[in-house]
Amino acid sequence: MNGVEPRTTTAADALVAGVLGGNRLLLARAISRVENQAPEASALLTALYPHSGQAHIIGVTGAPGTGKSTLVTALAQCYRAAGLTVGIVAIDPTSPFTGGALLGDRVRMRALAGDAGVFMRSMATRGSLGGLSKTTGDVVTVLDAAGFDRIIVETVGVGQAEVEIASTAHTTLVIEAPGLGDEVQAIKAGILEIADILVVNKADRPGMDRTLRALEMMLDIEGNGARYVRHHGQLLRVESPVESDEEDRRWKVIVMKTVATDNTGVEELRQRIEAHRHWLMESGELALRQQLRIANTLENIIRAELNRRIAASIPAGRLDELVEQIRRRERDPYSAAAELLSLV
Numbered sequence: 001m002n003g004v005e006p007r008t009t010t011a012a013d014a015l016v017a018g019v020l021g022g023n024r025l026l027l028a029r030a031i032s033r034v035e036n037q038a039p040e041a042s043a044l045l046t047a048l049y050p051h052s053g054q055a056h057i058i059g060v061t062g063a064p065g066t067g068k069s070t071l072v073t074a075l076a077q078c079y080r081a082a083g084l085t086v087g088i089v090a091i092d093p094t095s096p097f098t099g100g101a102l103l104g105d106r107v108r109m110r111a112l113a114g115d116a117g118v119f120m121r122s123m124a125t126r127g128s129l130g131g132l133s134k135t136t137g138d139v140v141t142v143l144d145a146a147g148f149d150r151i152i153v154e155t156v157g158v159g160q161a162e163v164e165i166a167s168t169a170h171t172t173l174v175i176e177a178p179g180l181g182d183e184v185q186a187i188k189a190g191i192l193e194i195a196d197i198l199v200v201n202k203a204d205r206p207g208m209d210r211t212l213r214a215l216e217m218m219l220d221i222e223g224n225g226a227r228y229v230r231h232h233g234q235l236l237r238v239e240s241p242v243e244s245d246e247e248d249r250r251w252k253v254i255v256m257k258t259v260a261t262d263n264t265g266v267e268e269l270r271q272r273i274e275a276h277r278h279w280l281m282e283s284g285e286l287a288l289r290q291q292l293r294i295a296n297t298l299e300n301i302i303r304a305e306l307n308r309r310i311a312a313s314i315p316a317g318r319l320d321e322l323v324e325q326i327r328r329r330e331r332d333p334y335s336a337a338a339e340l341l342s343l344v
């Protein structure tokens with residue numbers, strides 16, 4: 001014992017009591033500790049974890065500017081009207097939750113900010129070194145333990161982020177908007193595979209029908225019943241792979257239209273999310289998603305700890321030395337990696 005341990009535990013205890021007791025200031029502080037990976041973070045998470053597991057987690061992803069933050073705000077208002085509490089995590093360096101939003105959006109967000117049933121948090125993506133997924137999961141765990149009924153996680157859909165959100169969320173919404181060349185983008189990112197609900201936001205904008213049709217056509221081809229398979233980049237028809245009663249039990253991915261700025265379609269979207277939640281529970285799919293989430297959490301924790309150990313145990317300058325030796329072909333990267341790993 002060096003005296004550090006008990007002090008850390010006490011600090012964590014006070015935060016745990018605050019989070020469980022609904023103290024917003026302590027909740028905000030607890031989230032900061034987790035986000036900054038403070039010394040008490042893992043004691044905090046260990047104590048909070050048994051209180052988590054009640055919230056329904058909703059992932060919201062899509063290309064920049066499709067209206068995700070606006071839609072999340074509108075959705076949160078609908079949940080409040082339905083009597084449920086909402087935690088919001090926005091992983092977004094340019095988030096209007098922290099500034100940059102139009103005045104109308106800010107007024108709406110401020111209305112939410114004054115509501116004890118809503119808690120919003122923006123997280124920066126910079127300097128995350130691949131640990132963003134873990135930190136997000138940890139922040140969700142804190143909000144979950146704090147008792148929020150629904151937790152909405154917004155990420156900008158570029159590359160890996162949208163795939164990761166699907167392993168963090170129970171229900172994943174993919175947001176598209178007219179006129180962004182979305183049709184092509186959606187295919188490229190394989191975004192349909194992760195969507196439980198597809199949303200065309202900005203339905204008041206020109207080109208909406210075209211986007212809607214393109215998405216529905218792709219769903220017909222690719223999703224909902226797997227009547228086609230991909231083979232060397234081509235879609236091939238598979239003859240009746242699914243029994244009809246089995247087909248009835250499947251979740252049907254549909255395309256929904258919203259105008260987040262005036263709430264059009266947002267209550268319908270909320271109801272569809274709730275329908276998905278019920279389907280998850282009744283079909284047994286919820287257990288599968290929980291397994292996926294837990295496996296993902298465990299892997300993230302191990303990865304983060306290994307990264308920390310690697311960074312802590314490799315002497316400063318040794319990596320650069322090795323790189324130079326390898327460049328001169330005096331060493332090879334395989335034995336160099338083995339040498340470095342032996343230090344960990």
Ligand SMILES: Nc1nc2c(ncn2[C@@H]2O[C@H](COP(=O)(O)OP(=O)(O)OP(=O)(O)O)[C@@H](O)[C@H]2O)c(=O)[nH]1
Binds near residue numbers: 063094095260
């Ligand atoms: N016309 C119209 N504008 C919208 C709608 N939803 C959002 N907007 C506007 O679109 C702009 C971008 O909205 P955001 O909510 O910041 O979009 P975002 O997807 O969160 O953006 P990033 O987080 O930067 O990727 C804002 O000016 C919104 O007011 C909509 O349904 N219709």
Ligand SMILES: [Mg+2]
Binds near residue numbers: 068070094095
């Ligand atoms: Mg946003």
